Amino acid sequence: MKKSVFFGTLMAAGLTAGIASATTLEDVKARGVLNCGVNTGLVGFAAPDANGNWSGFDVALCKAVAAAVLGDPTKVKYVPTTGQTRFTALTSGEVDMLARNSTWTFSRDTDLKMDFAGVNYYDGQGFMVRKDSGITSAKELDGASVCIQTGTTTEMNLADYFKANNMTYQPIAVDSNAEGEQQYLAGACDAYTTDASGLAATRAAYADPENHVILPEIISKEPLGPAVRHGDNQWGDIVRWTLFALIAAEEYGITSANIDELAKGTENPEINRILGVDGDLGPMTGLEKDWAVKAIKAGGNYGEIFAATIGESTPIGLARGLNAQWTQGGLMYAPPFR
Amino acid sequence: MTSASDAPDRGFRLSQLIYDTRYRSLTIQVITLIVVMGAAGWLVDNTIQNLRVLGKDFNFGFLDNRAGYDIAQHLIPYTNDNTHARAMLVGLLNTIWVSLLGCATATVIGIFVGVLRLSKNWLVARLMTVYVETFRNVPVLLWILVAMAVLTEITPAPNAYKVNPATGEANASMILDSIALTNRYTAIPAVSFERSLGVIDTALAPVSLNVLAIVLVLAGAIWVNRRLLAHASAVQDATGARPVTWWKSLLLLLGPLALLLAALGFQLHGPTLKGFNFTGGTNVSNAFVALWAGLSLYTGAFIAEIVRAGILAISKGQTEAAFALGLRPGKTMRLVILPQALRVIVPPLISQFLNLTKNSSLAIAVGYMDLRGTLGGITLNQTGRELEAILLMMLIYLAISLVISGVMNLYNHKVRLKER
Numbered sequence: 066m067k068k069s070v071f072f073g074t075l076m077a078a079g080l081t082a083g084i085a086s087a088t089t090l091e092d093v094k095a096r097g098v099l100n101c102g103v104n105t106g107l108v109g110f111a112a113p114d115a116n117g118n119w120s121g122f123d124v125a126l127c128k129a130v131a132a133a134v135l136g137d138p139t140k141v142k143y144v145p146t147t148g149q150t151r152f153t154a155l156t157s158g159e160v161d162m163l164a165r166n167s168t169w170t171f172s173r174d175t176d177l178k179m180d181f182a183g184v185n186y187y188d189g190q191g192f193m194v195r196k197d198s199g200i201t202s203a204k205e206l207d208g209a210s211v212c213i214q215t216g217t218t219t220e221m222n223l224a225d226y227f228k229a230n231n232m233t234y235q236p237i238a239v240d241s242n243a244e245g246e247q248q249y250l251a252g253a254c255d256a257y258t259t260d261a262s263g264l265a266a267t268r269a270a271y272a273d274p275e276n277h278v279i280l281p282e283i284i285s286k287e288p289l290g291p292a293v294r295h296g297d298n299q300w301g302d303i304v305r306w307t308l309f310a311l312i313a314a315e316e317y318g319i320t321s322a323n324i325d326e327l328a329k330g331t332e333n334p335e336i337n338r339i340l341g342v343d344g345d346l347g348p349m350t351g352l353e354k355d356w357a358v359k360a361i362k363a364g365g366n367y368g369e370i371f372a373a374t375i376g377e378s379t380p381i382g383l384a385r386g387l388n389a390q391w392t393q394g395g396l397m398y399a400p401p402f403r
Numbered sequence: 404m405t406s407a408s409d410a411p412d413r414g415f416r417l418s419q420l421i422y423d424t425r426y427r428s429l430t431i432q433v434i435t436l437i438v439v440m441g442a443a444g445w446l447v448d449n450t451i452q453n454l455r456v457l458g459k460d461f462n463f464g465f466l467d468n469r470a471g472y473d474i475a476q477h478l479i480p481y482t483n484d485n486t487h488a489r490a491m492l493v494g495l496l497n498t499i500w501v502s503l504l505g506c507a508t509a510t511v512i513g514i515f516v517g518v519l520r521l522s523k524n525w526l527v528a529r530l531m532t533v534y535v536e537t538f539r540n541v542p543v544l545l546w547i548l549v550a551m552a553v554l555t556e557i558t559p560a561p562n563a564y565k566v567n568p569a570t571g572e573a574n575a576s577m578i579l580d581s582i583a584l585t586n587r588y589t590a591i592p593a594v595s596f597e598r599s600l601g602v603i604d605t606a607l608a609p610v611s612l613n614v615l616a617i618v619l620v621l622a623g624a625i626w627v628n629r630r631l632l633a634h635a636s637a638v639q640d641a642t643g644a645r646p647v648t649w650w651k652s653l654l655l656l657l658g659p660l661a662l663l664l665a666a667l668g669f670q671l672h673g674p675t676l677k678g679f680n681f682t683g684g685t686n687v688s689n690a691f692v693a694l695w696a697g698l699s700l701y702t703g704a705f706i707a708e709i710v711r712a713g714i715l716a717i718s719k720g721q722t723e724a725a726f727a728l729g730l731r732p733g734k735t736m737r738l739v740i741l742p743q744a745l746r747v748i749v750p751p752l753i754s755q756f757l758n759l760t761k762n763s764s765l766a767i768a769v770g771y772m773d774l775r776g777t778l779g780g781i782t783l784n785q786t787g788r789e790l791e792a793i794l795l796m797m798l799i800y801l802a803i804s805l806v807i808s809g810v811m812n813l814y815n816h817k818v819r820l821k822e823r
Contacts, residue, residue, distance in 0.1 A: 149784050156457060177787035178457050198562075208678040210587055215776075216784035221471045224483040235680065236473045237587070238770040238781075252560035253586050253689075255679045295458065 089161055089293070089300035090351050093134055098142050101127035102160035105145040105241050109266040109374050109381040110166055119143045122374040123164040126185060126291055126308065129360040130162065133307045133352060138363035147241050148216040152177055155294060162304050163292040166260060168218045178295040182305040185290050185367075187387040187396050189283035190219050191261035193268060196276045198255065203282035207232040212245045212254035219259055222285040242267060256280075260287050262375065262383055269380040302350050310357040313339055313399035314366035316390050321365040328358050339402045346402060367397065450790070463795070465786040466491070472781050474772045476688055479608035487782045492607075494777030495799060501694055501773065502760040502803075508699035509759060510752070513706025518736065520711050531707070538704035544765050547697030551769040554689040555586045564676050581673040583681055588688045590674035590681035597668025613667055620659050628655045690771035694763065702759045709751045713744035745818045753811040757804050764800075774799060 093099050103111035103123055111121040119141075128138035146154050146165055155163045156178055166188070167173070169181040192211075194200045203226070213220050215238045227234050237254045239245040246267055249257040257264070261283060268274045291308065293301045314320070317336050319327055330342045337343040341354035348354065364370050371388065375381045389395025420430045454461060466488040473483050478496045481489060520531040538546065563575040564583055577583045583590040600612035631651060639645040674684025717740050725735040766773040767780060774796060783792040 149780065152784070152787060153789055172787070178459060206679075208680055208682070210680060215781055220781065221785070224471060224473050228483065234473075235587070236475050238475070238767075238772065238776065240767065248555075251555050251586060253555055296456075 089297045090134065090303065093161055097135065098140050099127065099131040099134065099162070100142050100144055100160045101130070102144050102146045102151055102154050102163040102165055103127065104165050105147055105243065107166070107242050107263055107266050108270045109379065109383075110262070111143070111164070113143075120374070122186065122370060123166060123291075125364040125370040125374060126164045126311075127162070128363040129311060130304055130307050132359040132363040133310075133356040134303065136353070136359055138359075148214045149240065152179065155179060155292060158294070161293070161300070166263065166289040167292055168260075169288045169290050169292075170218060173292075179292045180295050180301045182291045182293055182301055183308045184288040184396075185308055186262060186288075188260040188262050188287040188289050190222050190258060190285040190287055191264050191283055192256045192258045192280040193249070193264045193277055194256045194280065196278050200256075200280070201278075203280045203284065204230060204232075206234065206256055208234065209255040210235040210237055210253070212237045212239055212248050212257045214239055214242065214245055214259060217259070218285070218287065223258055226284045246270070260289065262289075262381075265383055266375070266381050269382070274380075299351060303352065306350065307357075307360050309399040310339060310360055310402075311367040311370065312390075312397050313402060314357075314361045315368040315397075316392065316399065319361060319366055320369060321362055324358060324361055328355070335402060344403075454790070461791065463791055465782075465788050465791070468786070470782065470785075472785070474777060475770075476691060476772055487778075487786065490782060491774070491778040491795075494772055494774040497766075497771065497777075498760070498763055498773040498775075499803070501691065501698070501766070501771070502763050504695055505698040505702065505759050505763065506756050508695070509702040509706055509755070512699060512703030513755075514710050516703065516707035517710025517714065520707060521714060535704045535707050538700050539708070543697060543701040543762050544768060546701050547694055547765055547768055550696045551689060551693035554693055558584045558586045558689075561585045561587065561676060561680050564681075581671070581684075583674060583676075585681070586689065587680070588686040589692065590684045590686050592671040592673045593683070593685040595670055595672050597670065598666075600667075616667075617660070617663060620663050624656050624659050628652050631655065688771070690766070690769040693769050694766050694771050698759050698762055701762075702755050705755050705758075706752060709748055709755065710744070713746075713748035714740055716747045717743050742818075746820055749811065749815040749818060753808050753815070756807050756811065760803055760807060761800060 087095070101124075103119065103121075106112045107121070109121055111119060111123045113119050124141075124143070127141045127143065131141045132138040144154060144160050146160070146163070151163055151165055151167060152173070154160050162182075163179075164185075166186065167181075168188075169184065173179055174181055192203050192206065194206075200206065206227075211223060211234050213223055213236050220236075223234070223236070237248060239248055242259070242263065245257055245259070248254055250271075257267070259267075261279065264279050268277050268279065271277065291304055293304055313335075314324075317333065317339070319336060319339070324340070327336055328340045328342065331337060334343060338346055339357050341347055341357065345354065347356040353359075365373070368390075371385065372378060375383045377384060385393070385395060387396050389397065391398040420426050467486050469483075470485055470487045470490040471483050472490070474481055474490060474493050476497055477493045478500060479493060481493045516531050516534060519527050520535065522528045522531075559575040561583070564573050564577065564585075566573045575583075581592045596613050600616060602612065603610045603615075631648060635646050635648045672683055674681040674686070677683070680686070714736075721739055721743065722735055725739045726732075730738065763773055764775040764779075767776045770776075772780075778792055778799075779796045783789055786792075
């Protein structure tokens with residue numbers, strides 16, 4: 066009897082459940098706010114200031130997407146996520162998109178049921194050590210204690226690198242960049258390893274950045290990019306093309322200074338299509354015609370965002386390198402808007 | 404005239420299910436069962452539905468895949484080429500290890516503090532009260548973090564032990580030339596043998612026959628010693644005079660062990676600073692010590708209260724009777740009060756052991772890789788198998804807890820009041 070009751074209720078529940086959920090775009094529009102998963106605090110990429118206002122390279126992408134979808138770059142709720150919680154936060158629907166220096170890998174794209182919408186920063190894993198340790202190469206780290214953020218690809222790269230070079234190490238697991246900084250400064254580890262951009266950002270926040278060196282070895286490829294849930298292609302397209310719009314804007318010289326002028330119409334048909342003067346690109350993916358104008362106005366084009374948050378004039382001081390436009394010898398390349 | 408007590412038989416009506424006390428309890432039980440089943444069914448169905456929407460399946464195949472990450476503290480051999488299942492086992496053993504040591508230390512602390520809190524010495528009793536109240540009323544996570552902070556902040560980095568070529572001396576020096584306290588670990592001498600009897604290679608871990616031999620000799624010595632003591636008691640019962648046994652006991656317990664260790668070429672290997680870290684000895688990580696200390700001191704405060712309650716539960720007449728027989732206070736406590744108090748102490752003690760074991764999952768806060776850190780942390784994250792990993796982890800903690808309470812219930816059965 067117990068069994069039949071059980072299966073009966075199971076079946077009833079099965080029939081009533083399964084109400085079709087709305088698409089992410091509809092959810093975001095209905096909510097009026099974009100939930101964006103960001104780092105818990107990495108200066109230059111995503112960090113709140115004393116007033117709780119978030120800023121940074123990844124944050125700028127959240128703002129651009131919010132501007133494209135909702136027309137207002139301030140309509141973003143930033144959800145700080147750790148290396149451990151970020152993917153669960155995305156797949157469970159707690160955030161609509163993840164802009165949190167996450168590496169695009171095969172298994173994350175397939176098995177973890179996410180879609181990477183592109184690459185906003187080409188990075189690689191490096192090591193930071195104290196200058197007075199006298200170490201100049203990662204090959205000298207045999208036997209060292211290394212602080213490592215748990216739940217990241219860097220954890221695996223580290224194991225592979227030391228194995229390939231026949232060296233040993235003591236992993237010191239930390240949960241966030243802040244904890245890693247603290248452990249490294251306290252001397253609990255000889256070296257701190259994470260993405261080279263993260264190391265530069267971390268070092269910039271120190272009181273004595275000149276006493277720390279980032280070793281020349283880059284031991285992995287870390288294409289960092291925004292991620293969305295697998296299965297909602299429309300939403301994936303919106304995030305992907307917002308990023309491409311920012312990249313293309315730099316290529317075609319659309320800046321936050323001249324965009325109002327250009328949005329009135331120009332000689333260049335590609336610019337006209339991007340800015341919605343010509344054609345119906347926006348409506349094709351469920352957005353307004355001037356979606357890209359709003360997105361670029363939010364924080365400028367890709368180059369402007371880079372320069373303002375992590376570029377060479379900022380304390381973090383990262384060179385464009387691989388992240389320059391393809392016309393400048395970099396890897397930033399937006400497909401045609403047509 | 405018919406009697407008022409004769410209820411007219413009008414057959415079964417539906418309203419009887421609620422208003423008739425004969426059926427009411429059955430009705431309530433059936434409704435409760437349906438609600439519980441419905442809730443469980445909804446949960447299972449919701450999970451299946453959501454997994455399907457996400458396109459995820461439910462299987463434990465990931466446990467056989469290569470783990471690919473390193474674990475700092477492992478009791479059994481482990482490299483990043485081992486499987487996730489092995490990594491889980493490493494974590495599980497770390498959990499069991501810190502829980503066992505924690506339970507033992509917490510019990511010792513608890514008994515001492517519990518007894519001392521009842522002391523007539525004003526200062527001692529008040530000090531113990533302060534200890535119990537501070538540790539009991541602050542979350543255990545904070546105590547673990549405090550212990551970790553103290554260990555990392557007051558101890559020097561390993562390179563402080565390096566001899567400075569300019570001055571010819573190091574900033575820090577080792578205790579007795581064999582123990583080095585650092586902000587990462589405490590380096591202590593390791594045990595090694597010149598001669599080995601061989602190694603049995605089990606699937607779990609290689610077992611050294613030397614260790615096995617030592618355990619066997621020790622067990623044998625303890626058994627013989629107990630026979631000796633039993634014999635002494637028998638002689639005492641028969642003649643009234645107890646034969647002197649202490650030197651025989653000492654010889655029995657230590658003699659064979661010393662002989663065996665000498666035969667195996669036992670030696671202690673002091674740690675030496677080589678490169679970044681100490682090698683050659685055993686490095687006990689600060690994360691482990693902090694977790695162990697935090698858990699022991701916190702749970703010890705609870706156990707102290709349980710012990711105090713147990714002692715107070717024993718009638719004062721027992722103490723007075725023991726004093727009347729001429730027993731000193733210490734012996735009164737050890738021979739008369741505590742054995743009786745155990746009956747009251749053991750049941751709540753089981754819950755404290757369970758609490759300590761479950762609280763050990765806070766290990767991640769200090770980077771000690773327990774079950775939560777390996778299976779529920781890195782493995783979960785790298786494979787994306789949240790549901791499987793969490794369910795498996797819950798199942799394992801449940802099993803550990805059931806084993807602890809099973810063993811402790813057996814002990815409780817042994818010490819409880821024998822009723823005839």
